[in-house]
Each structure stands twice: as C-alpha cells, then as structure tokens.
Amino acid sequence: MLTPEEIFSKISKSKDADCDLVSVYRALAVYDEIGMLKKSKFQSEATRYAFAETSEHANEFHEHYFKCIQCDELQPLQGCIIEAIEKKLERSGYRGLQHHLEITGYCPSCAQSPEFESLF
Numbered sequence: 001m002l003t004p005e006e007i008f009s010k011i012s013k014s015k016d017a018d019c020d021l022v023s024v025y026r027a028l029a030v031y032d033e034i035g036m037l038k039k040s041k042f043q044s045e046a047t048r049y050a051f052a053e054t055s056e057h058a059n060e061f062h063e064h065y066f067k068c069i070q071c072d073e074l075q076p077l078q079g080c081i082i083e084a085i086e087k088k089l090e091r092s093g094y095r096g097l098q099h100h101l102e103i104t105g106y107c108p109s110c111a112q113s114p115e116f117e118s119l120f
C-alpha cells in the first residue's frame with residue numbers, strides 16, 4: 001500500500017509523466033468514490049491506498065433489488081447470474097468490470113390492489 005506522495009514519486013520517475021501531487025489526490029478521490037480503493041491509516045501516518053480486489057469488492061457491496069413501481073418497496077434479490085459472466089471475463093484478463101441491474105414491477109400486495117386491476 002502506498003501513500004499519495006509515494007505514488008507521486010513513482011509516477012514522476014517515469015520520463016514523460018505530466019502529473020503533479022494534486023492530480024494524484026484528485027485521481028485517488030475518484031477511484032475511492034467508485035469503491036475501487038482500499039484505504040488504511042496507521043496512527044498519524046498518511047493514508048495508504050491500494051486497489052481493491054474486484055472479486056472482494058463484489059462480495060462486499062454486491063446486491064440487486066426488485067423495486068415496486070407502485071409503492072417503492074425494495075426487495076433484495078439473492079445472488080446474481082451476471083457475476084458468473086464477470087468471473088469468466090476476469091479469468092480472460094478483463095478488469096474493473098461493473099454492471100447494473102434493476103428489476104421493476106408490481107409487488108404481490110400492489111398486484112392485488114384495485115388500482116392495479118384498473119390499469120389492465
């Protein structure tokens with residue numbers, strides 16, 4: 001794991017790097033926002049960064065929902081079939097894969113309401 005200063009000194013050693021410490025911090029903030037970074041801070045030391053393992057990231061944050069368009073009920077869905085496809089792609093060398101999936105419709109109680117029947 002590296003501090004922003006260490007990352008910067010690594011980058012600035014390569015000849016044609018057009019980069020300053022501010023842009024390192026900015027890039028880290030962006031990666032952090034999309035959940036691609038692991039951070040660690042030891043006592044008064046500067047925060048250290050590393051890229052999160054994609055699979056680890058998936059296990060921690062991965063969840064899909066059913067959303068009822070009538071009452072906004074959210075129902076977490078078990079498992080994800082897309083994950084298997086992503087794992088296959090990762091084995092072929094693809095990285096940083098992301099997907100979004102949302103299932104919408106009517107929940108069982110809304111499907112029985114008179115409002116629902118009047119729609120169809």
Ligand SMILES: [Zn+2]
Binds near residue numbers: 068110
């Ligand atoms: Zn509903």
Ligand SMILES: [Zn+2]
Binds near residue numbers: 082083
């Ligand atoms: Zn998924």
